[in-house]
Amino acid sequence: MKKIIVLAAVCITFASSYSQKIEKKMTHNIPTPSAPIKPVTLEKHSDKRIDNYFWLNDRENPEVINYLNQENAYYEQMTAHTKQFQTDLFEEMKSRIKEDDASVPYLYNGYYYITRFEKGKNYPIYSRKKGSLAAAEEIMFDCNALAEGHTYFNLAGVSISPDNKWASFSIDTVGRRIYTLQIKNLETGAILADKIDNTTGGGTWANDNKTLFYTRQDKKTLRSDKVYKHTLGSKSADKLIYNEKDDTFSTFVYKEKSKKYIVIGSSSTLTSEYRIVSADKPNEEFKVFQPRVRGLEYSISHYGTDFYIVTNKDKATNFKLMKTPEKATGQENWKDLIPHRDNVLLEDIEIFKNYLVVEERTNGLNVLRIMAWNGEPEYYLPFESETYTVYTTSNVDFDTDVLRYGYQSMATPASIIDFNMKTKAKEVLKEQQVLGGKFDKNNYTEERVWATAQDGTKIPISMVYRKGLKKDGKNPLLLYAYGSYGATMDAYFSSSRLSLLDRGFVYAIAHIRGGEDMGREWYENGKLLHKKNTFTDYIDCSKFVIAEKYTSPEHLYAEGGSAGGLLMGAVVNMAPELYHGVIAQVPFVDVITTMLDDTIPLTTGEYDEWGNPNDKEYYDYMKSYSPYDNVTAQEYPNLLVTTGLHDSQVQYWEPAKWVAKLRAVKTENNLLFLDTNMDAGHGGASGRFEALKELAKEYTFLLDLEGIQK
Structure with missing residues (x-):
């Protein structure tokens, strides 16, 4: 959603009229798909909704597949004039990537x-x-060989036994994130005959080198609900170790970095619970670390004879760090180590034998804090930019003084750095190469600006563009956002994005509420009955970049995926006049119907994020913003909507129904495309470069609207 300058002034001035001519010409020659109307009445809380396209909720129905294929054919025909440009863009983006690369x-x-x-x-x-x-x-594992014969392939969850002999691994060949787990003998190369279906992908070895814990999913809802124990060489069926019966929780299993404990975790949006057992004694019963208490969130890390706990206990909204003996893990024994701070979000910790690394966020920027166990003075790693992100990476070794972290900014390629916490010596191990010889980060300007939301809240926007930009309102600008689940959208580098920047685009990320960009309250004020703040924040950011003449409604483009696709659907209903084009990737747009159907994957676990529409207060609030329910007879921007037939997170029928309804009621002749990947799921195509082909489609959609054809 992460370049050659050919944009002449004449392109900017006739971009709008050009796209309109293309639309009219193409529309007259190519029939627009039309989904049959088959009204279904949906009633809840004495409120009736008529859903004319409910019938699309059946991927086994040939009529549904036929409609999706019609939409795909329409998209292909309507964009046929951009096919060569798509190919050129793909090759251009691919040419910047080092193909024979290594981690x-x-x-x-x-x-x-x-x-x-x-x-x-x-x-x-x-x-x-x-x-x-x-x-x-x-x-x-050579995934190129393993992927042969599959249109989609993903290998995940590689886990090595302590004696280095065995590797568990999982494969998904559909894209629905349903993995088959297998075990390989790394000494002989033989893959055991055992195949464990319907897993989440990961495996965790006990210290005996023969016991493997893994998680399975409910076959219908795909909620990870059961932890099993598999024993190498055993003829017995795998043993069920834990069953998470609360359908708002999901479960998982892992080994502590200290290698002393196997941990089973259960979590919902608001609540956590863990169980532990000695990794040396995997046949013993797991012990509850701290029983779940609604609203109590915590995570655990082991060191020495203690556990370190990141938690919101005692109303620590931005979280704090606590400590407890490993033999007394109940919350009554927890003691503050780093207290709660109103202006600092404690995101995570990384434990080493001699040091504790604390990942914090203040004023929207993340920092790394180094603390020595022996009491030596603590310090922070210094960073100067305001459009960067820093993160710890592969720190699997417990007994080392070297911290490995990553750094990048919107104009600076990603680097992997080893930092000696004792000597403070820094070694850049690798910086992402941008091939082609044309890239120079000094040719780009990065800045962070602040928009004012309608309630007075200041919303940060990170942006990047080529130097020399004139703020005359004529620049095309792509504004990306997500704004849900407390997910932080940090500024990041993209070599593919250069294909937009070098053609005159500004790229911006709106750090709207619903994420955790400015602390936990930022998230709390963008969910449940405050969800509309997410949408109005984005609209206010859009108005800001227009008012500051970075762009104008004729050149402003919006993009978001999944829950960010919900954002796209909401803002085009609320303020369609602000945008010339919108890309909605796998958009979650049929909020009420989905959240009322607890058989759909992931639904029940979402209640703490969106609310439970079985409660009338939440039902009414959802109905007031649900994009599908609020489509109305008005002008909409040009729209490209993407989905995957096998998507397990946002079912394909949500965007399909949304597009069908838009076609029936919108009042203009702007472009409206539904592009369904019939072989993939939520993440799109598999393969290193196949994803670039999808990105090339999106970029040509934007560039074509700007009248940029090469």
Whole structure:
């Protein structure tokens, strides 16, 4: 959603009229798809809604597939004049990427682990080297070979046993995030016959090298609800260890970094609970760490004879760090280590033998705080930019003084850095290469500006553009946002984005409420009965970039995916006049119907985010903003809507119904496209470069609207 300057002034002045001519010409020659109207009455709380396209909720119905294929054919025909441009953009973006690339190796339990790509191949190769980077390479998984014969492929959850002999791994060949778990003998290369279906992908080895814990999903809702124990060589069926019966919770399993404990976690949006057992004694019963209390969130990390707990206990909205003995884990024993602060969000911690690294966020920017266990003075790593992101990466080694972290900004490619916390020496291990010889970060300007929301709240916007930009309202600007689940949208670098920047675009990220960009309250004020703040914040950010003449309604474009697609659907209902074009990726737009259907994957776990519409107060509030329910007879911007037939998070029928309804009632002749990937799910196409083809489609949609054809 993360370039050649060819934009002449004449392109800007006739962009709008050009696109209108294209639309009229193409529309007259190509029939617009029309979904049959089959009214279904949906009633709740004595309120009746008529859904004319409810019938699209059946992927096994040939009529549904036929309609999706019609929409795809229409999109292909209507954009046929951009096909060569799409190919050129794909090749341009691909040419900036180092094809024969490799990750920075990390050392774990005596082996260096590497993920690498070979030129001309679409999938990664997972390998390792014993003891030294000069040692012979052992290829564990060549995903290019494994992907043969599949239109979609994803390998996930590779987990190595403590004796380095076994690797558990999982494969999804549909895109619905339903994984088949298998086990490979890394010494012989043999893959065991055992296949465990319907898992979440991960596996966790106990210290005995034969016991593997994993999580399974409910077959219908896809909620991860059961933890099982598999024993190598056993003829017995896998044993159910834990069943999460509360359908608003999901469960997972992992091993503590100290390697002393196996942990089962259960979480909902507002509440956490953990169970622990000695990794040396996997057949013993798991012990509850702290029983769930609604509203109490916590996560645990083990060190020495204690656990360290990041929690919101005692109304610590921005979270705090507490400590408790490993033999007395109930919350009555927890003691403050880093107290709550109103202006600092404690996001996470990374524990080492000699140091504690604290990931914090203040004023919307994340920082790394280094604290020595021996009482030496603490310090922060310094960062100067206001449009950057910093994050810890592969810190799997407990007994080291070296912190590995990543850094990037909107104009600075991502770097992987090793930092010695004792000597403070820094080594840049790798900076993302941008091939082609044309990229120079000094050619771009980054800035953070602040829009004022309708309630007076200041909303940060991160942006990047080529130097020399004139604020005359004529610049095309793509404004991206998400704004849900407390997900922070940090500023980041994208080599693909250069294809827009070098053609005159401004790229901006609106850090709206519903995310956690400015602290936990930022999230709380953008969910449940405050959800509309997310939409009005985005609209106010749009008005700001127009008022400041970065762009104008004739050149402003909006983009968001999933819950960000909900945002797109809401703002085009509320303020369609602000945007010339909108990209809605896998959009969650049929809020009420989905949230009332607890058989749909992930629904019940979402109640603490959106509210439960079985409660009339939440039903009425959802109905007031649900994009599908609020489509009306008015002018809408040009729209590109994407989805995947096998999407497990936002079912394909939501965007399909939304587009069908828009076609029936909108009052203009602007472009409206539904592009359904018939082979993929929520994440789109698999493969390293296939995703670039989808991005090229989106970019040509924007550039074509601007009259930019090469």
